[in-house]
Amino acid sequence: MAHLKEIVDRISLIAFTQQITKAMKMVSASKLHKVQQILLPLKEYTTQYSVLLHTALQNMDEAHLAHSLTNKKIGQRLLLIVMASNQGLCGAFNKNVLKAAYEQITARKQGASTAVELLVIGKKAHQFFKKYHIPIIDAYVDLPAKPTDQASAELTSYCIEAFQKNSYTEIVLAYTAFKNSAKQEVTIVRFLPFLPNLDAPLPLAPPRYYIYEPSQALLIAQLIPEILKHKIMHMLVESSASEHAARMATMSQATDNTDELLKVLRVRYNRSRQALITNSLAQITSGAEALAEA
Numbered sequence: 001m002a003h004l005k006e007i008v009d010r011i012s013l014i015a016f017t018q019q020i021t022k023a024m025k026m027v028s029a030s031k032l033h034k035v036q037q038i039l040l041p042l043k044e045y046t047t048q049y050s051v052l053l054h055t056a057l058q059n060m061d062e063a064h065l066a067h068s069l070t071n072k073k074i075g076q077r078l079l080l081i082v083m084a085s086n087q088g089l090c091g092a093f094n095k096n097v098l099k100a101a102y103e104q105i106t107a108r109k110q111g112a113s114t115a116v117e118l119l120v121i122g123k124k125a126h127q128f129f130k131k132y133h134i135p136i137i138d139a140y141v142d143l144p145a146k147p148t149d150q151a152s153a154e155l156t157s158y159c160i161e162a163f164q165k166n167s168y169t170e171i172v173l174a175y176t177a178f179k180n181s182a183k184q185e186v187t188i189v190r191f192l193p194f195l196p197n198l199d200a201p202l203p204l205a206p207p208r209y210y211i212y213e214p215s216q217a218l219l220i221a222q223l224i225p226e227i228l229k230h231k232i233m234h235m236l237v238e239s240s241a242s243e244h245a246a247r248m249a250t251m252s253q254a255t256d257n258t259d260e261l262l263k264v265l266r267v268r269y270n271r272s273r274q275a276l277i278t279n280s281l282a283q284i285t286s287g288a289e290a291l292a293e294a
Contacts, residue, residue, distance in 0.1 A: 004276060007269045011262060018258040024089070025251035032181065032244035039178065039237050046230045053223045056216060069160065069194045069224050073169040076114040079137075079162065080105060081155075081191070082129070083175040083235055084122035085243045086144050093176060093184070093246035094124045100186045101125075101174040105134065117168070121236075144240060152233035159232075160225060163192045175235045176242040182249070184242035191231060194224055 082101040084094045108114040119137040120126045122144050129136055140158075143151050159171050171192040176184050212219055 004269070004272050007265055007272060011265050011269065014258050014261055014265065018255055018262070021251045021254040021258065025248055025255060028244045028248035028251060032241060032248060035237060035241040035244060039241055042230070042233060042237060046227070046234060049223065049227050049230060053220065053227060055210070056212075056220050056223065067194075067221060067224060068164050069192060069228070072193055073166060075166075075169045076108075077168045077170070078108055078114050078116045079119060079159070079168040079171045080116060081119045081159075081171065081173050081175075081235075082121065082125045083144070083173075083239045084120075084125035084128070085239075086123045086142070088124065089250060090243055090247040091250040093243055094122075094128075097174060097176050097186050098125060098128045100188060102129075102132075104172070104174060104188055121239075143236060144243070149229075149233065152229055152236055156225070156229040156232045159192060160228065168192075173231070173235055175239045176246075178238040178241040178245065181245045184245060191228065194228060 080101060082097065084097055088094070105116050105118075108116060117135045117137065118129055119140060120129060121140050123141060126136070126138055126141050140155055143155065162168055163171060170190065172188060173191050174186070174188045177187040178184055
């Protein structure tokens with residue numbers, strides 16, 4: 001009887017856990033839908049910014065391309081911006097990006113005497129890197145809770161100011177890019193110095209000829225910080241979408257696992273209950289036969 005009660009208690013506990021995983025899956029799906037409504041227009045907006053910059057750079061003399069954010073600097077001082085999440089229960093989401101960031105740090109230190117500092121976004125990233133002897137900037141740990149335009153502007157301003165003051169010679173982003181609900185990829189990309197890729201494919205469009213007022217160089221100088229701000233916004237939003245997608249998949253798998261476990265436990269319960277009934281019937285029958293013989 002005690003064994004049967006243990007099985008019943010386990011079934012109740014797992015059924016309760018299943019309700020939690022189902023609820024978390026639905027919450028993550030809802031949050032992912034909201035983030036996607038921000039991400040899709042943001043991608044189109046950023047693409048148009050890139051098209052405008054590409055067009056402005058096409059006919060510009062290389063002698064006038066100099067910009068404080070495009071200059072390669074002397075030295076090896078790297079700022080690695082790593083974005084993870086504030087919470088767990090999202091599968092290998094945090095593990096993958098933190099592992100890739102650590103491998104990037106190790107490779108930079110081995111290949112050259114590079115001084116590395118970290119700017120961590122997300123409590124999981126802070127918890128992971130605080131055990132290593134690497135300088136950490138933790139002022140932006142809570143940014144995953146508010147991936148807004150203001151948050152991206154603050155972080156972009158900090159990076160631009162630090163780069164212009166020669167605090168760092170290079171700034172790199174490490175985050176999880178969102179491809180779709182089933183696929184997320186760890187991405188490590190250079191943020192500064194800003195080196196536009198003029199050979200990158202862009203959406204087909206008829207040629208446009210602009211008249212620049214007051215100057216073409218001033219337009220480019222205004223465009224570059226805006227594009228950098230949108231890169232940071234992309235990182236915040238894509239990482240948030242990837243987190244929700246990973247948590248949704250993890251909770252879906254957990255729910256399926258609880259279904260399988262409940263099936264096994266219910267079969268075990270029925271077998272134990274049947275054995276208990278059979279044993280009781282055998283005892284009653286034996287007792288009745290003993291009384292009849294007496």
